Amino acid sequence: MLVVMEKTATRKQIERVVAVVERNGFTARPIPGGDRVSIGVLNNEGPVDAALFIGLPGVKDAVPITKPYKLVSRETKADDTLIQVGETTIGNGHLTIIAGPCAIESQDQALTIAKHVKKAGAHLFRGGAFKPRTSPYSFQGLGEEGLKILSMVRDQTGLPVVTEVMDERTFDLVEHYADIVQIGTRNMQNFSLLKRAGESYRPIMLKRGMAATIEEWLMAAEYIMARGNHQVVLCERGVRTFVHHSRNTLDLSAIPVVKKESHLPIVVDPSHAAGRRDQVLPLSRAAAAAKAHGLMVEVHHQPDQALSDGAQSLYPEQFEILCRQVMAIFKVCSGEEPF
Amino acid sequence: MLVVMEKTATRKQIERVVAVVERNGFTARPIPGGDRVSIGVLNNEGPVDAALFIGLPGVKDAVPITKPYKLVSRETKADDTLIQVGETTIGNGHLTIIAGPCAIESQDQALTIAKHVKKAGAHLFRGGAFKPRTSPYSFQGLGEEGLKILSMVRDQTGLPVVTEVMDERTFDLVEHYADIVQIGTRNMQNFSLLKRAGESYRPIMLKRGMAATIEEWLMAAEYIMARGNHQVVLCERGVRTFVHHSRNTLDLSAIPVVKKESHLPIVVDPSHAAGRRDQVLPLSRAAAAAKAHGLMVEVHHQPDQALSDGAQSLYPEQFEILCRQVMAIFKVCSGEEPF
Amino acid sequence: MLVVMEKTATRKQIERVVAVVERNGFTARPIPGGDRVSIGVLNNEGPVDAALFIGLPGVKDAVPITKPYKLVSRETKADDTLIQVGETTIGNGHLTIIAGPCAIESQDQALTIAKHVKKAGAHLFRGGAFKPRTSPYSFQGLGEEGLKILSMVRDQTGLPVVTEVMDERTFDLVEHYADIVQIGTRNMQNFSLLKRAGESYRPIMLKRGMAATIEEWLMAAEYIMARGNHQVVLCERGVRTFVHHSRNTLDLSAIPVVKKESHLPIVVDPSHAAGRRDQVLPLSRAAAAAKAHGLMVEVHHQPDQALSDGAQSLYPEQFEILCRQVMAIFKVCSGEEPF
Amino acid sequence: MLVVMEKTATRKQIERVVAVVERNGFTARPIPGGDRVSIGVLNNEGPVDAALFIGLPGVKDAVPITKPYKLVSRETKADDTLIQVGETTIGNGHLTIIAGPCAIESQDQALTIAKHVKKAGAHLFRGGAFKPRTSPYSFQGLGEEGLKILSMVRDQTGLPVVTEVMDERTFDLVEHYADIVQIGTRNMQNFSLLKRAGESYRPIMLKRGMAATIEEWLMAAEYIMARGNHQVVLCERGVRTFVHHSRNTLDLSAIPVVKKESHLPIVVDPSHAAGRRDQVLPLSRAAAAAKAHGLMVEVHHQPDQALSDGAQSLYPEQFEILCRQVMAIFKVCSGEEPF
Missing domain, CATH: 3.20.20.70 (Aldolase class I)
Structure with missing residues (x-):
């Protein structure tokens, strides 16, 4: 999950997002860009709910990055199932x-x-x-x-x-x-x-x-x-x-x-x-x-x-x-x- | 259901469609048009399966005309359900x-x-x-x-x-x-x-x-x-x-x-x-x-x-x-x- | 644009993505995650073509983050157009x-x-x-x-x-x-x-x-x-x-x-x-x-x-x-x- | 085009549909069914506009039956174009x-x-x-x-x-x-x-x-x-x-x-x-x-x-x-x- 902030987001708004990330047991990694900040959500076990972030002040979007599946994934099991x-x-x-x-x-x-x-x-x-x-x-x-x-x-x-x-x-x-x-x-x-x-x-x-x-x-x-x-x-x-x-x-x-x-x-x-x-x-x-x-x-x-x-x-x-x-x-x- | 015949459909092909209609207990009503024949399927109680006709020789299309629902229909019960x-x-x-x-x-x-x-x-x-x-x-x-x-x-x-x-x-x-x-x-x-x-x-x-x-x-x-x-x-x-x-x-x-x-x-x-x-x-x-x-x-x-x-x-x-x-x-x- | 690498991506593959980012005049910001690396693409003026990255070895996905429009954007002009x-x-x-x-x-x-x-x-x-x-x-x-x-x-x-x-x-x-x-x-x-x-x-x-x-x-x-x-x-x-x-x-x-x-x-x-x-x-x-x-x-x-x-x-x-x-x-x- | 009437359609409503068909230069062929009347529209050269009928009192639906294309149609030219x-x-x-x-x-x-x-x-x-x-x-x-x-x-x-x-x-x-x-x-x-x-x-x-x-x-x-x-x-x-x-x-x-x-x-x-x-x-x-x-x-x-x-x-x-x-x-x- 990448939380994309508005260009006009304040430091306080960014800190609130970080706090929400951490309260849910994930790691927050803010990434300052050219004109806006994004915040990577790392170390999640299962899917992260975009709902946690969308609607928070200063948040423009929450983009899922990794797939929510585990057992079905070829990253979990490389060999074809017969x-x-x-x-x-x-x-x-x-x-x-x-x-x-x-x-x-x-x-x-x-x-x-x-x-x-x-x-x-x-x-x-x-x-x-x-x-x-x-x-x-x-x-x-x-x-x-x-x-x-x-x-x-x-x-x-x-x-x-x-x-x-x-x-x-x-x-x-x-x-x-x-x-x-x-x-x-x-x-x-x-x-x-x-x-x-x-x-x-x-x-x-x-x-x-x-x-x-x-x-x-x-x-x-x-x-x-x-x-x-x-x-x-x-x-x-x-x-x-x-x-x-x-x-x-x-x-x-x-x-x-x-x-x-x-x-x-x-x-x-x-x-x-x-x-x-x-x-x-x-x-x-x-x-x-x-x-x-x-x-x-x-x-x-x-x-x-x-x-x-x-x-x-x-x-x-x-x-x-x-x-x-x-x-x-x-x-x-x-x-x-x-x- | 209206069964639309190809322009080139033969009389025998039309008769076969009529026979299929009647074998299923419905009434067939052939409608000669300008350049092709269509066959109305009447007196069906429930939905008529287009499958009965599509694929028969000379059949171009089978178009459902009436709705398959009964109890939910306003034609069955005119008053609003409360x-x-x-x-x-x-x-x-x-x-x-x-x-x-x-x-x-x-x-x-x-x-x-x-x-x-x-x-x-x-x-x-x-x-x-x-x-x-x-x-x-x-x-x-x-x-x-x-x-x-x-x-x-x-x-x-x-x-x-x-x-x-x-x-x-x-x-x-x-x-x-x-x-x-x-x-x-x-x-x-x-x-x-x-x-x-x-x-x-x-x-x-x-x-x-x-x-x-x-x-x-x-x-x-x-x-x-x-x-x-x-x-x-x-x-x-x-x-x-x-x-x-x-x-x-x-x-x-x-x-x-x-x-x-x-x-x-x-x-x-x-x-x-x-x-x-x-x-x-x-x-x-x-x-x-x-x-x-x-x-x-x-x-x-x-x-x-x-x-x-x-x-x-x-x-x-x-x-x-x-x-x-x-x-x-x-x-x-x-x-x-x-x- | 966030370029998401496979879990198994090698350092060389990551470096190649960074090189492609920089050759196009953008800034690359690798983000090490729990189990995979993602690479942020920053300082782009117009839209970044995902095509640049999808298909490169080790790349799992390329996710657009920011919107490609400028003049129509409320971030460019806050007041309603009349x-x-x-x-x-x-x-x-x-x-x-x-x-x-x-x-x-x-x-x-x-x-x-x-x-x-x-x-x-x-x-x-x-x-x-x-x-x-x-x-x-x-x-x-x-x-x-x-x-x-x-x-x-x-x-x-x-x-x-x-x-x-x-x-x-x-x-x-x-x-x-x-x-x-x-x-x-x-x-x-x-x-x-x-x-x-x-x-x-x-x-x-x-x-x-x-x-x-x-x-x-x-x-x-x-x-x-x-x-x-x-x-x-x-x-x-x-x-x-x-x-x-x-x-x-x-x-x-x-x-x-x-x-x-x-x-x-x-x-x-x-x-x-x-x-x-x-x-x-x-x-x-x-x-x-x-x-x-x-x-x-x-x-x-x-x-x-x-x-x-x-x-x-x-x-x-x-x-x-x-x-x-x-x-x-x-x-x-x-x-x-x-x- | 087949114009499907409501079950409750009156004779006057049916006659009006027939009149609209004929005013447009087509032939109307009423088809009495089990519980409702449908009216076939025949002898049309080009496409018939459902708009002519939908919205008229007593009309339930207007179903297109034949295709509106001519020159592209295989019914017009049977041989493959090379x-x-x-x-x-x-x-x-x-x-x-x-x-x-x-x-x-x-x-x-x-x-x-x-x-x-x-x-x-x-x-x-x-x-x-x-x-x-x-x-x-x-x-x-x-x-x-x-x-x-x-x-x-x-x-x-x-x-x-x-x-x-x-x-x-x-x-x-x-x-x-x-x-x-x-x-x-x-x-x-x-x-x-x-x-x-x-x-x-x-x-x-x-x-x-x-x-x-x-x-x-x-x-x-x-x-x-x-x-x-x-x-x-x-x-x-x-x-x-x-x-x-x-x-x-x-x-x-x-x-x-x-x-x-x-x-x-x-x-x-x-x-x-x-x-x-x-x-x-x-x-x-x-x-x-x-x-x-x-x-x-x-x-x-x-x-x-x-x-x-x-x-x-x-x-x-x-x-x-x-x-x-x-x-x-x-x-x-x-x-x-x-x-």
């Missing part, structure tokens, strides 16, 4: 592909799709049993029955499964059936849920909030890690902007930034970013080219009969092409990395 | 003022502030016992102890109290102590929590998600109402934009739009929109001038020692001026209303 | 009301509306002769004929006139007829036009770009002032956000921020922010309550026959109510100002 | 690479960089002679001298050159020296400049405005085409969002959407999207993977001494790797295209 799920590893230099329907609708539907995506090259199966829906009148998921179907799919195909948890109440249940427990974009700052996830024995896939900064997203991961669960996969899924030709705007800059700031792996969900089938393939290729650690893609064999988000689901034959292309692209990018 | 809390009514044509600290820190702090705000004219007291904080290392609230302090404040001042609930687990507890249960911006689409709120015997104050459209916000209220609790107050608190001179951008257009679309009352939280003390008074006056049903303002007698969000808390003497000004403004606006 | 136009002054503590149609369509139309708005209390008349339209097929304005009509309106009503200039080519012409020359939101960073405006003998009304930060907006004003024209009025007209229930989102926090950062007056255009008639009155009252120096409102006596932006134009009788209410509100706010 | 520049063609199925410094600084600088980028595989050279800078105190470009240097670079390397024009006044000059004339993001809706570009004999590269929808962007291209110049290249360069870890957020969904809506080629500028060198390579690869028709990349041999935007300029050796990778990726994507 997430082992069944025989698959996320984060170890290959491209992990997660695919399946938006919602589990029936044994038949799930198994049909799972076989397709496995054949095409997917490493994990996804499918929602508890569905967060904008409308209370929309299909809310099969619940535990959906979880059992996922379990059956894993048994029959060998694919580990990823599924979303929506609350603490059903966490034990989801954790029991899932290989990776997903926390959705609308719950990224559901701190009670994050704390429970921090006590889970399962890896957590933490989707980025639809208007979350990377700092807020990493702080949400920090909640999980602070409770002891260090197995966190981040998932970029597009952010809300003024743009309306896609459901969200996929923020691919997040990939290099997260990789620099954190040791946690980052996968991309192009389906929810796009919201429309015809954007999913180009965005998937783009995410692979930006070197995400993985992709999570929605696939349905009968999308116009899907109970949820059919418009963005790929047909199995489209998904096959996707797999071939993203694998080839990822290979091209895995050579020289000059930065 | 929320009775103690001796105060929200929504009945006067300006309700809710004030207090961001977080309850101690008996002394809470009571000191409560007495100040009551004297200045506040009708309800606010204060957080469970605090959603971006960092796991920040003060998380006093929990049940905070709720007990709130209860004591009510007993001593007569002010009903508003406080936030963060999860289903502590809902019974919060509901027991609070007069109005608040659901925060980060939980606006925590659907499990909304369902629980729908079974509460308390009025719910539902803050707008920081990137929520009004439609999504009203659908969140619809979740609560669909479970039987019709006592919902909406709270606009600013949305996330590219702007960074305030913490959020207060969206005052939301007031006339919500009043037109819905019968539910809408209050404004200028403190969280601003994030800085010196913007709170102008934004409060602006919200009163836009004819919000109420204001929720953070006040602290020692903001530079507050454990949470001190930078946006008003001093008691500032809050007194605020009350005088917003009351006078509200009165000015309560005369002629030409629209 | 703009004198005819017998009206903008910025001197009363609320200036500017009103008129979006586009000048005919003598009759302009004069009819001008008489209405004058009677209701407007101080200036607005109307476009050169119209920036999204579509090349929409009405582009009457051009010079429109300017002559404006001149006639001034002669007959005594109201000074505000009208937009779209390019350097027609600047002399517009300057000849207008009392205040407006630069529109789409041209806020048309730097050639700003430079020409800087040589004008007329006051300039500079609308905020639809995605401009306040810093960029003030820098656009700085372009005008740097060429010698110090008569600049800023006009907030809403910014583009994810919100679509209004055409733009009116950013009322801009008012206190601009007033703090700059000595230039700021007016608000609620009509373009709203884009719909029924939001104009509440937003106008809100802008007055936030203590803008003025309002610019679109009025048309036959809005459903207007050639441009009829949907947001008030009927004359609505505008009368608006004037009464905003004047009363502004008066209420002009008493005590505690911040 | 832009021939020297021996290079943009839009014909290969990836065009445009590279060079942000600003032309000297003969030496320009020629050194041009030789580097040519060797690495660039097809065109870019460099600014007239520079739009946020601050009036920043380097504004060499002007005509810069154009002469560009001309010399073309003579010596054979690379056609792209450079920005900032106003009508210097258009003749820029047009004389440039092979492609660029209109920058801040001038995307400088309609006077667009009209002049429409009369140019040079291809125009039209950058997307930083908060422009694709519709607005295509309408800006429509301005150019409507004046007779059909040689337009669109350039996506990131949009402004709440995100601040990159200068802008690159919107790669724009590629498939533009390709579907329009026949004009689209290139991507990852340098201005990123604003930081370490994001340029991943974003370039992503743009190639999304099948942009070309890339425009900033390269400088001494970025820490660049007079403009050095932080985002690649070193020549980084650019070589970029060329190899994007070419390989583009080839991978050029096989099967299932959508």
Whole structure:
């Protein structure tokens, strides 16, 4: 934190800021500049609240300098975190592909799709049993029955499964059936849920909030890690902007930034970013080219009969092409990395 | 829903769309235009999923025409909903003022502030016992102890109290102590929590998600109402934009739009929109001038020692001026209303 | 500018940053912190380009600390700038009301509306002769004929006139007829036009770009002032956000921020922010309550026959109510100002 | 345009809407629905202004159905537009690479960089002679001298050159020296400049405005085409969002959407999207993977001494790797295209 004083700030005002810094247990280092004084706040353990200074007489601004996260930071842990799920590893230099329907609708539907995506090259199966829906009148998921179907799919195909948890109440249940427990974009700052996830024995896939900064997203991961669960996969899924030709705007800059700031792996969900089938393939290729650690893609064999988000689901034959292309692209990018 | 066909769409493609409409139990009404056909989808009870049509051959676009909400809609219930809390009514044509600290820190702090705000004219007291904080290392609230302090404040001042609930687990507890249960911006689409709120015997104050459209916000209220609790107050608190001179951008257009679309009352939280003390008074006056049903303002007698969000808390003497000004403004606006 | 080094930065890397600072004529002041070094960049005249440092080995971030503007800054000139136009002054503590149609369509139309708005209390008349339209097929304005009509309106009503200039080519012409020359939101960073405006003998009304930060907006004003024209009025007209229930989102926090950062007056255009008639009155009252120096409102006596932006134009009788209410509100706010 | 009536709309209100439609020369087609009437507006040549209907009694909403653009539309011209520049063609199925410094600084600088980028595989050279800078105190470009240097670079390397024009006044000059004339993001809706570009004999590269929808962007291209110049290249360069870890957020969904809506080629500028060198390579690869028709990349041999935007300029050796990778990726994507 750097506290920037007004040009006209008096010595007394500067001393008051120093006093506030010290009362909070930090070290104050005044820096006389050409025409104004700034005061560095040093030796803070956690984040410093700008609120302590903004509004004090003579204070023009309080600028945060260092990042508030610790456990998620690459400055704390230099090596990439690897997430082992069944025989698959996320984060170890290959491209992990997660695919399946938006919602589990029936044994038949799930198994049909799972076989397709496995054949095409997917490493994990996804499918929602508890569905967060904008409308209370929309299909809310099969619940535990959906979880059992996922379990059956894993048994029959060998694919580990990823599924979303929506609350603490059903966490034990989801954790029991899932290989990776997903926390959705609308719950990224559901701190009670994050704390429970921090006590889970399962890896957590933490989707980025639809208007979350990377700092807020990493702080949400920090909640999980602070409770002891260090197995966190981040998932970029597009952010809300003024743009309306896609459901969200996929923020691919997040990939290099997260990789620099954190040791946690980052996968991309192009389906929810796009919201429309015809954007999913180009965005998937783009995410692979930006070197995400993985992709999570929605696939349905009968999308116009899907109970949820059919418009963005790929047909199995489209998904096959996707797999071939993203694998080839990822290979091209895995050579020289000059930065 | 209007399904817009490509200019080059064939009769067979149009027939397929009609078939999909009818298979879903709706009525299809093709509308031949100058150079393309559109197909109206009629007689739908709930929202129609654009996914059913986007991606079908020959379909250019699927445009939602009617709103997906029912119970919250003014078309369903023309009269304003009034929320009775103690001796105060929200929504009945006067300006309700809710004030207090961001977080309850101690008996002394809470009571000191409560007495100040009551004297200045506040009708309800606010204060957080469970605090959603971006960092796991920040003060998380006093929990049940905070709720007990709130209860004591009510007993001593007569002010009903508003406080936030963060999860289903502590809902019974919060509901027991609070007069109005608040659901925060980060939980606006925590659907499990909304369902629980729908079974509460308390009025719910539902803050707008920081990137929520009004439609999504009203659908969140619809979740609560669909479970039987019709006592919902909406709270606009600013949305996330590219702007960074305030913490959020207060969206005052939301007031006339919500009043037109819905019968539910809408209050404004200028403190969280601003994030800085010196913007709170102008934004409060602006919200009163836009004819919000109420204001929720953070006040602290020692903001530079507050454990949470001190930078946006008003001093008691500032809050007194605020009350005088917003009351006078509200009165000015309560005369002629030409629209 | 504060250059923040990585925790692992070497002495050599720090020395290189210092060398770059000094090669650019600035002063470097290294600040050893608890676990990393930061380097203050002092004695810079203009803005320091972060580009100089970002990307150098060992550099984590380069954080701008001071503002790049000079002439517009209140730190340069403490007193409010007053703009004198005819017998009206903008910025001197009363609320200036500017009103008129979006586009000048005919003598009759302009004069009819001008008489209405004058009677209701407007101080200036607005109307476009050169119209920036999204579509090349929409009405582009009457051009010079429109300017002559404006001149006639001034002669007959005594109201000074505000009208937009779209390019350097027609600047002399517009300057000849207008009392205040407006630069529109789409041209806020048309730097050639700003430079020409800087040589004008007329006051300039500079609308905020639809995605401009306040810093960029003030820098656009700085372009005008740097060429010698110090008569600049800023006009907030809403910014583009994810919100679509209004055409733009009116950013009322801009008012206190601009007033703090700059000595230039700021007016608000609620009509373009709203884009719909029924939001104009509440937003106008809100802008007055936030203590803008003025309002610019679109009025048309036959809005459903207007050639441009009829949907947001008030009927004359609505505008009368608006004037009464905003004047009363502004008066209420002009008493005590505690911040 | 579909005019949606209130459920309670009277027959008289519906008739009035029909009358307004017909008075404007369109055809009205009322569509009785389950519980409300909508009225289709047909046979419109250009865009229909929602303003005609919004605000009329009984009207709930007016929803645009068809797009307002004509000449840019793929519905008007099905075949891809190819832009021939020297021996290079943009839009014909290969990836065009445009590279060079942000600003032309000297003969030496320009020629050194041009030789580097040519060797690495660039097809065109870019460099600014007239520079739009946020601050009036920043380097504004060499002007005509810069154009002469560009001309010399073309003579010596054979690379056609792209450079920005900032106003009508210097258009003749820029047009004389440039092979492609660029209109920058801040001038995307400088309609006077667009009209002049429409009369140019040079291809125009039209950058997307930083908060422009694709519709607005295509309408800006429509301005150019409507004046007779059909040689337009669109350039996506990131949009402004709440995100601040990159200068802008690159919107790669724009590629498939533009390709579907329009026949004009689209290139991507990852340098201005990123604003930081370490994001340029991943974003370039992503743009190639999304099948942009070309890339425009900033390269400088001494970025820490660049007079403009050095932080985002690649070193020549980084650019070589970029060329190899994007070419390989583009080839991978050029096989099967299932959508």
